[in-house]
Amino acid sequence: MKNSKSHTSQGSNYKKGMLIQGAYGQIKHLISINQLVPGQKLIYGNIAKRLNMGVTPVIQALNRLEASGLVRYEANKGYFVGEISEKEVRQLYQAREALEVAIIPDIIENINKKALSEIEQRFKRSHSIRLSRRELILEDTQFHLELICYAHNDVIYNILENIFEQVYLKYRPEYLDDERIKVIKSEHKDLLSALRSRDGDKTTALIRRHIREGMDYVVKTIKAEKNWFSDEDANLEAI
Secondary structure: OHHHHHHHHHHHHHHHHHHHHHHHHHHHHHHHOOOOOOOOEEOHHHHHHHHOOOHHHHHHHHHHHHHOOOEEEEOOOEEEEOOOOHHHHHHHHHHHHHHHHHOHHHHHHHOOHHHHHHHHHHHHHHOOOOOOHHHHHHHHHHHHHHHHHHHOOHHHHHHHHHHHHHHHHHOOHHHOOHHHHHHHHHHHHHHHHHHHOOOHHHHHHHHHHHHHHHHHHHHHHHHHHHHHHHHHHHHHHHO
16 A cells, blocks of 8 residues: 555656646747747746646746746746846856857867758758747857757756857847847858868857857847836936
């Protein structure tokens, strides 16, 4: 009887864990496709209904998302989709630069012409169709992660994957303008060319510039939004 109860308990815990993991993945997916946007309040009753599951696994999933920094909790207010701060942007991009630059020699050593051609073809196809701003941010992330995987360093890959996730899930896609999109496309093309010629110094210089310009752009748009809200508040007070 004890063994029977033990197996039942283990089965119940496993099912519960799977439900929580499922809710976690689905909520993260909704954020990634901009169905849940940075700063939005997350009403777990509504999310549970949307995901067709109970409230408890949704709350547990939100707790996990809070622990990973993708969701924030405010006492007496509830859960909100995380928004990236200027300080966080600088720290994430600095860490990204250090790690991506460090693995350039390994990428150049391991990547071959066939792999570069395949990446280049996917790159061309992705930019030949009209994508949403969120999809463009995800595409940029996938481009870099695909190159990073050729360093064959799982630890660095996982850290960088998390860094990218913190940025693209907490940054408002509407901040990305057409001019920046053109710059990203051009810089990706130059990066592939440098890797094809196995020019380590040029690849390093391009990566540094690409990451630093990306950081400056994200910081600039966050500041602009903050200033806009400050001006709006001032105008309201004046009325």
